[in-house]
Amino acid sequence: MDKKVLMKGTDALGEAAIRAGCKCYFGYPITPQNEVPEYMSRRMEEVGGVFLQGESEIASINMVLGAAASGVRAMTSSSSPGISLKQEGLSFLAALELPAVIVNINRGGPGLGNIAPSQGDYYQATRGGGHGDYRMPVYAPASVQELYDITMRAFDVADLYRTPVMILGDGMMGQIMEPIYVRERPDVEIPPKDYILDGAEGRPSRIVKSLILDPSEMEEHNWKLKRKYDLMAHDLPQWEEFMTDDAKLTIIAYGTAARIAKGAVKRARSDGLKVGLLRPITLWPFPDEAIRSVAKKTKLFLVFEMSTGQMVDDVRLAVEGKVPCEFYGRPGGVVPIPQEIARIIERYWLQKEL
């Protein structure tokens, strides 16, 4: 029986991973995500899993790679500067088609930046981030329950498509406490892992490799990956719509920014403005179709991000110029309150004579 408990975001993340069958956690301390390795160091001992603090983010992601090649579910977590260091490993995981879950608790940047909630890593997360021609599913939860559910889902997606999967949150998402249902792992059929290395006993030896020196063979590998990414782009997009049916102005925001935007939408609605919210849950694949569908009924899109504007590019690509698309951003770790966004909504409402 599912029970509802009060849980902090980072704890929910860790608990969901363990209940999803994550056998190994490797990570390196960095604020604001230290509660994840702390939680995992306690819980992995209890459930007989592996917790190991690596000597760096680079080592940690490669430990994940080793564990994934051996066939177990493995994860790591970090925050922006640490995720930059993990990019080499992400590229290799994508190339080797090994499943893994990577959590980025996004902080203010660039550089050392600060430890406040930010969405400045959108490009890095959704454009692959590491070198080479690859994609990676990216999930942006906006509540502790969703963080819990998405973490479970991320392990399944990683196994189903043999891919690294990123969960993109921020310090706010990690720190808030909300009542959640601690659900058991859903019954998802995972294909047999016939690629793992478990010793060549009674079978031909196996190789897990990404070195493909022949360009035409490498091209074929790239197309093979592309076919997989096309499949993901078809299967995986997830989003939430809030009061979009009659909205003349539709805000598009994800994660923490979407929570703030939702508050702003409610305020605007109480003032009689027909405003809605479209919240991408997957940032890659991006919910283009959902946005195109809303574009048929709304008059103006307002993209709100806690950055100088990154996702807005994807929105504009999806909208294809059919509806005007404005942007409002607060970078650097500033977290605006709903009233501020409500004021921006009101301004556009009057300016555009909606």
Place this chain on the structure above:
Amino acid sequence: MKAVYTRPKSLKPVPNHYCPGCGHSIIHRLICELVDEMGIRGKIICIPPAGCAVLAYNYFDFDVCESAHGRGCAIATGFKRAQPDKIVFTYQGDGDMAAIGTAETLHAANRGEKITSIFVNNAVYGMTGGQMAPTTMIGQKTSTSPYGRRTDVEGYPLKITELIAMLPGAAYVARTSLATPAKIRDAKKAIRKAFEVQMAGLGYSLVEILSPCPTNWKVSPRDSYVYLEEKMEKEYPIGVMKDNTATKDTETSCFRKPS
């Protein structure tokens, strides 16, 4: 007729790509002989490096997981922690082990990871064309130290094996050489011991093997073996530096203690 010398079953029957005189093919053979003799083909996992020996998987007929440059010991750590019953070894060159992968190597050794590293030291970056390595000899000319390695500019040959021998997590540490058939036999003994140490769960084991790279040293294969014995073994004394097992090779075998 009794066969006294055959290709190890674990060594794929294919021509290898290594240059004439290169030590990798000898070391590959030693490892494959041991995998057969110890009957561990079904348990052993190799993590090859970025470098000439990345193609080891073309020759090793057991499970192999490629690594990014220098990350071998981290990947081996993740693998072994997830599957403690497997025998996991990294096969690394000097740049992989002692430059870009120094942190991964030292920390894996310090944690006493139950893995083995076969460290092939030929004092140059081979695959990329003979650039200076952390282990390049003082005065040695390479494509990026064209005036010879100068200690005031490029620093000193890095003796990572000696560094690792100081760490409590390392249970067996030896340096060997391919300079003569007798030394090659010693190298095989050392690798066997290193695998046994891992299987006994004693901690990290490391075998450094001094190996020639005639192509990038720009000498004949024959001269490279002379250089190996007369020059490299002076800078890098061979012998067992550490042995935490009951039968200490430092006392019993043909190895002499490093001077």
